[in-house]
Amino acid sequence: MTESKRNITPISNLGEFGLIERLTNKIKLKNSSSLKGIGDDAAVLSFANKHIVVTTDLLTEGVHFNLMYTPLKHLGYKSVVVNLSDVAAMNAIPKQITVSLALSSKFSVEAVELLYEGISLACEKYGVDLIGGDTTSSLTGLTISVTAIGECEPEQIVYRSGAKKNDLICVTGDLGGAYTGLQLLERENEVFKVNKNIQPQFDGKDYILGRQLKPEARTDMRNIFSELKIKPTSMIDISDGLSSEIMHICKQSQVGAKIFEEKIPMDEQTKNMALELNINPLVAALNGGEDYELLFTVPVSDYDKVKNHPDITIIGHIADATEGTALVTGAGSEIELMAQGWNPLKE
Amino acid sequence: MTESKRNITPISNLGEFGLIERLTNKIKLKNSSSLKGIGDDAAVLSFANKHIVVTTDLLTEGVHFNLMYTPLKHLGYKSVVVNLSDVAAMNAIPKQITVSLALSSKFSVEAVELLYEGISLACEKYGVDLIGGDTTSSLTGLTISVTAIGECEPEQIVYRSGAKKNDLICVTGDLGGAYTGLQLLERENEVFKVNKNIQPQFDGKDYILGRQLKPEARTDMRNIFSELKIKPTSMIDISDGLSSEIMHICKQSQVGAKIFEEKIPMDEQTKNMALELNINPLVAALNGGEDYELLFTVPVSDYDKVKNHPDITIIGHIADATEGTALVTGAGSEIELMAQGWNPLKE
Numbered sequence: 155m156t157e158s159k160r161n162i163t164p165i166s167n168l169g170e171f172g173l174i175e176r177l178t179n180k181i182k183l184k185n186s187s188s189l190k191g192i193g194d195d196a197a198v199l200s201f202a203n204k205h206i207v208v209t210t211d212l213l214t215e216g217v218h219f220n221l222m223y224t225p226l227k228h229l230g231y232k233s234v235v236v237n238l239s240d241v242a243a244m245n246a247i248p249k250q251i252t253v254s255l256a257l258s259s260k261f262s263v264e265a266v267e268l269l270y271e272g273i274s275l276a277c278e279k280y281g282v283d284l285i286g287g288d289t290t291s292s293l294t295g296l297t298i299s300v301t302a303i304g305e306c307e308p309e310q311i312v313y314r315s316g317a318k319k320n321d322l323i324c325v326t327g328d329l330g331g332a333y334t335g336l337q338l339l340e341r342e343n344e345v346f347k348v349n350k351n352i353q354p355q356f357d358g359k360d361y362i363l364g365r366q367l368k369p370e371a372r373t374d375m376r377n378i379f380s381e382l383k384i385k386p387t388s389m390i391d392i393s394d395g396l397s398s399e400i401m402h403i404c405k406q407s408q409v410g411a412k413i414f415e416e417k418i419p420m421d422e423q424t425k426n427m428a429l430e431l432n433i434n435p436l437v438a439a440l441n442g443g444e445d446y447e448l449l450f451t452v453p454v455s456d457y458d459k460v461k462n463h464p465d466i467t468i469i470g471h472i473a474d475a476t477e478g479t480a481l482v483t484g485a486g487s488e489i490e491l492m493a494q495g496w497n498p499l500k501e
Numbered sequence: 502m503t504e505s506k507r508n509i510t511p512i513s514n515l516g517e518f519g520l521i522e523r524l525t526n527k528i529k530l531k532n533s534s535s536l537k538g539i540g541d542d543a544a545v546l547s548f549a550n551k552h553i554v555v556t557t558d559l560l561t562e563g564v565h566f567n568l569m570y571t572p573l574k575h576l577g578y579k580s581v582v583v584n585l586s587d588v589a590a591m592n593a594i595p596k597q598i599t600v601s602l603a604l605s606s607k608f609s610v611e612a613v614e615l616l617y618e619g620i621s622l623a624c625e626k627y628g629v630d631l632i633g634g635d636t637t638s639s640l641t642g643l644t645i646s647v648t649a650i651g652e653c654e655p656e657q658i659v660y661r662s663g664a665k666k667n668d669l670i671c672v673t674g675d676l677g678g679a680y681t682g683l684q685l686l687e688r689e690n691e692v693f694k695v696n697k698n699i700q701p702q703f704d705g706k707d708y709i710l711g712r713q714l715k716p717e718a719r720t721d722m723r724n725i726f727s728e729l730k731i732k733p734t735s736m737i738d739i740s741d742g743l744s745s746e747i748m749h750i751c752k753q754s755q756v757g758a759k760i761f762e763e764k765i766p767m768d769e770q771t772k773n774m775a776l777e778l779n780i781n782p783l784v785a786a787l788n789g790g791e792d793y794e795l796l797f798t799v800p801v802s803d804y805d806k807v808k809n810h811p812d813i814t815i816i817g818h819i820a821d822a823t824e825g826t827a828l829v830t831g832a833g834s835e836i837e838l839m840a841q842g843w844n845p846l847k848e
Binding site for chain 2: 164167202203204206208209210211212213214215216217218249250252254255256259262263285286287288290291292293294295297299301303
């Protein structure tokens, strides 16, 4: 193999986005049916009067999930939902998925069936057809690859790149729950490893556990936008943490942003758990990830339409690119945001 | 986790197809855009006047490839081609792919770039756009997941299920080369492990090594069918071995088949290598797999159109289901075919 003669740069030097950029920056789309390739939540293809969107995620055991505390049914459900969330972030309607599994010999038929029960439940709930896949073996652990396809009227697709100065920055739901839920599960798992007789302490933590183990995709927002008569100027799903996602929108829209600490929506359970774990709740919301809420921007003229909607919180506004991407604290000082979200390729 | 309370059936009891059948037999398609889900080489979706086909494959290190003798560039190329072969088997034109990678820390940026060089080369050669994917980490080894999307006029799609009694059974190219190439690579790798100073013996084996390391998808056949003014009644790509694929066609078309030993096309290098390795060349062709040729059927009235085409060999004919699926030997005796092709989930 010739690669041994080349320079060696650890992948951790670049991180996930750097690696993808390096690998894909020379790729040019050739077909007229490829409207949008790499660089958004999903690819956009046009075969006729509807556009289709295609997105895919790969989950590996020990990196994306720990089977010590993740029930296989929940894992199956979540592996579908994280892809549907990307479809929702394009303002498209998910229609089909493919699911590929690589399984080591430790998995039984019944274990895989449990995984599929979760996959089927997600398909049922979101009206999606499982239309294909591949099932094969691996030397170690479980790998899950899901591809989701959605459809959308061409004029309804929302990219990351459309945010304009003064647009309102909005999020759905609340943030940080999935991360604090994960930290709780990790803590109880460590306790369990030391003493197998100790029962986990999950009382009153049902909300954040659900956020981590059984997240939902905000496919409902498309209808809400329609009812409110708004179309976001940009949108992304919050999978890696609010900071990271805002920076994606700012980079692709060539704008800056200001978000306000006190506006960031967090559930009481999230705040309490963070404090119990000695984590700043704000850090859980900004950098925790896996909330699968939507981050989007709307023109400031839509303020009255979004200000009182129970599913939407305005957290800031788009600024000029020269103003950077900043968090305004309760005390009024500005802190430059950094993408410190979860990055599986960073050591 | 509740799965520990259930019955435990090893996956090896079912094998790949049994497991898939068990997992998916309750799945019902819900959307009118889902014309064909699990059960063919690719799924068929209709969004307008063109159908799109979607297919996906998952490749794991140590199971599907051995990096001791597989150059990463070749691996990237092959991981795309195996998916395009499925698109070709639907008589569709591949248009887009997504590629997901899970990488352990042993891989450098340069190693991944080599992999992508192969992926890009395949995209270039086949006129396909890489439109998305996911790049993440794994605890051990490399996993590659590719999804391919193709388009086809609705009336041109060819399923596995259309073979009729008396149809001619045809294959493209020749068979068994990829398998004997793999056995050669495995043999030389074993020698190398014992003595690192011994150079591999690859003289005069270029064809079978190419068949294993750099296979091609028969996307050219669509045009050849068009020029010959034929439309196959059924088609499948030969990824798991001729026996296995013929049985898929027979099962889904509810027919039997007779194929003739002496008609099965094999290259001289394939035959010689098989004999050198003490393998029956016929076994390499029937059960070897990875040739990525097409197996298809045409009405017997098309005999004159296909009989002299250099890319097509008639190897038998479709029979009544009650006649089974048989190989007719040179001596005239009949042997029932068995699907002994490569099955990663069988121990």
